[in-house]
Amino acid sequence: MTRSRSLSPAARRVLAALAAAGTAGRHGYDLCAETGVKSGTLYPLLIRLERQGYLAADWKTSDVPGRPPRHIYRLTGAGRHLAAESPVMDEAQRTLPEGGLA
């Protein structure tokens, strides 16, 4: 059985930013700039969200010709549900449902 753990403030901010972006999604550096989360924290967080089915990470072709594609991140249905349940509150002590972030 997976242990339930509370979401960190950084995770809540990232989820909120992704939820606000909707289907357009966000790039990694945009998330850092918008949430103040450092890259060393952001990527492990994105990896866990993706592994647990809350996030979809896709390579998106650049609008500028000749530029290589970038990763774009969008919440899945489960991710949107998790974001709605986890508002940005530093003092929040909510816990994930079973199978949450491990």
Add this chain to the structure above:
Amino acid sequence: MRSLTSLILRLARALLPASRRQWGDAATRETEEIGHPGAALWFALGCLIWAGREAIQDRLQKPRTFGETLMNLSGQRPGAYTIAILCSCAATGLGLAYMVMGGAPGRYLAINGGAFAFGLVALAILVLADRRGHLAAGPVTLSLGLILLATSLWGVTGGEVTRWLALGPLMIQPSLMVVPLMAVLFARSRDTLSLTGVVLGALALALQPDRGMAGALAAALAVLAIIRPNRAALTAAAAAGVGFGATMLQADRSPAMPFVDQILYSSFDIHPLAGAAVVLGLVLLVLPALEAARVDPAGRSVYAVFGAVWTGIIAAAALGNHPTPLVGYGGSAVIGYLISLVVFHRQAPERGRFAVETAADPERDGPALYTTGP
């Protein structure tokens, strides 16, 4: 700064386990899109910390060699020599990053970068000479001892210590260049000339006095005497121990220089990332010895001496006003580290062959491990 950022990202990508590599690629692409070079550098340093954590976790879950981790760089398993070069490059780069964060003068960065380029050329020359049989350990070690002694007698004095030589506008510290090479060459060949060179070196360090380098030499030779004791090793260890003791009895009033001494502590005052860069850079300096000893057990004593001498130099930097190698300002340590890597080139599994051919006389020639078969 862009090239430094790129170097950090390459290292981060190399550290990441294969299952995380596409995330490393994604982070690299993000960094390329960041317009401000400083912001890109911060982003890259964060990624390096993340990659380091991933590498540690992966290694704990699935033990493997550091060389296998670095396979990501080239797609093939690098040898200890390649790993050592990469580590020196990364440590120097991390030092430059720390100095940029600390607002060091541009001249400091140029000198460390220039020393790295010079050290690579010097290393290439030494490796070539060694391959052709022209790097006779005895005469070379004796010459190094004489250089140290000449520095002690006629070098530049500052703060009651005499340990520098003036080369035009540059002030170099020969002991940082000479002592590590001397120690590893002696570990490879413990003949009378080498022993004489080491004893002269220990005397020179006692005269300067230089506690840091004398302690590093004593530590390296003590390790050698423990691992492979013989009369020469014990005599050298005793001489180095006496020399180190002599330095402890003398006052060492070298003042702490910005970006040179005490940076293990002061770097964290600048920023936690600057401190992390310094610590990671120092760890990288001893990693090649661990990797080489793992894949080449026959040469373990030489690699142990390499690890001990650089650990000693790092410990001296942590404990007193002694230069912090590679990550701090100072070209002498950069050059000294690179030329001491000459003992690594003989172990060369990166050539893709695995049968082992030991040297004709390991006691004389050291742990040569040329590979001969598929």
